[in-house]
Amino acid sequence: AQKITQTQPGMFVQEKEAVTLDCTYDTSDPSYGLFWYKQPSSGEMIFLIYQGSYDQQNATEGRYSLNFQKARKSANLVISASQLGDSAMYFCAMREGYNTDKLIFGTGTRLQVFP
Amino acid sequence: DAGVIQSPRHEVTEMGQEVTLRCKPISGHDYLFWYRQTMMRGLELLIYFNNNVPIDDSGMPEDRFSAKMPNASFSTLKIQPSEPRDSAVYFCASSFWATTYNEQFFGPGTRLTVL
Numbered sequence: 001a002q003k004i005t006q007t008q009p010g011m012f013v014q015e016k017e018a019v020t021l022d023c024t025y026d027t028s029d030p031s032y033g034l035f036w037y038k039q040p041s042s043g044e045m046i047f048l049i050y051q052g053s054y055d056q057q058n059a060t061e062g063r064y065s066l067n068f069q070k071a072r073k074s075a076n077l078v079i080s081a082s083q084l085g086d087s088a089m090y091f092c093a094m095r096e097g098y099n100t101d102k103l104i105f106g107t108g109t110r111l112q113v114f115p
Numbered sequence: 116d117a118g119v120i121q122s123p124r125h126e127v128t129e130m131g132q133e134v135t136l137r138c139k140p141i142s143g144h145d146y147l148f149w150y151r152q153t154m155m156r157g158l159e160l161l162i163y164f165n166n167n168v169p170i171d172d173s174g175m176p177e178d179r180f181s182a183k184m185p186n187a188s189f190s191t192l193k194i195q196p197s198e199p200r201d202s203a204v205y206f207c208a209s210s211f212w213a214t215t216y217n218e219q220f221f222g223p224g225t226r227l228t229v230l
Contacts, residue, residue, distance in 0.1 A: 035218060043223060043224050044222075044224070047218045050215075052216075091158065095217075101146055101170075103160065104160075105158040105159075106157075108157065
C-alpha cells in the first residue's frame with residue numbers, strides 16, 4: 001500500500017489565487033511527521049512546512065499552511081496568493097515513528113501558476 | 116552558510132564504468148541521506164548515516180551500489196559497474212537532530228546518465 005498518496009499529477013492556478021495540493025498518508029504509528037517540499041525546475045528540493053502528528057494546530061509558514069485532518073489521514077498544502085514563482089513540483093513526505101529519520105515521499109504534484 | 120554540496124553536477128558515463136558521487140553535508144549536521152529520483156520510481160531513499168555510521172541501507176538497489184562516510188564532512192556513493200538503468204538524479208541531504216523539525220536540507224543533485 002502507498003504510504004503517501006498525491007492524487008493530483010498537475011494543478012493550475014491563477015496568480016493571486018489560493019490553491020490546495022492534496023496529500024493522504026497511511027500509517028499505524030501514532031507518532032509521525034509530515035513534510036512538504038518544493039522542487040522548482042532548477043531541481044533542488046526546498047523544505048516548506050512541517051506538521052507533527054501531535055500538533056494541536058495546523059502549521060503555517062508565510063503563504064503556506066497545512067490543512068491537517070488526522071482522522072482522515074490527510075495533510076493538504078494550501079498556498080495563498082499564488083505567485084508565478086510558485087510554479088514547481090510539490091512533494092509530500094512522511095517520517096514514521098521515533099526510531100527512524102527515513103522520509104517516504106509521494107509522487108508529487110506539478111503546480112502551474114498562470115498570470 | 117553553505118548548503119549541501121554535491122559533485123559532480125552532471126556525469127555521463129558508459130555502461131560498465133565506475134561512478135563516484137560526492138557529498139559535503141552542512142557543517143554541524145549529524146545525519147546524511149542519499150536519494151535517487153527517477154520518473155518511474157519517484158524519490159527514493161537509498162541509505163542514511165547518523166554520525167558517520169550507516170543506519171538504514173535497505174533502499175540500496177543491489178551490490179553494485181555502495182556508500183561511505185569516512186568523516187562528518189564527506190560522503191560518497193559509488194556505483195560499480197554502472198548500468199543504463201542507474202540513470203537518475205542523485206540527491207544528498209543532511210539534517211541536524213536538534214532543529215525544530217529535523218528537516219532535511221537537500222543538495223542540488225547529480226544528474227547521472229549511463230550510456
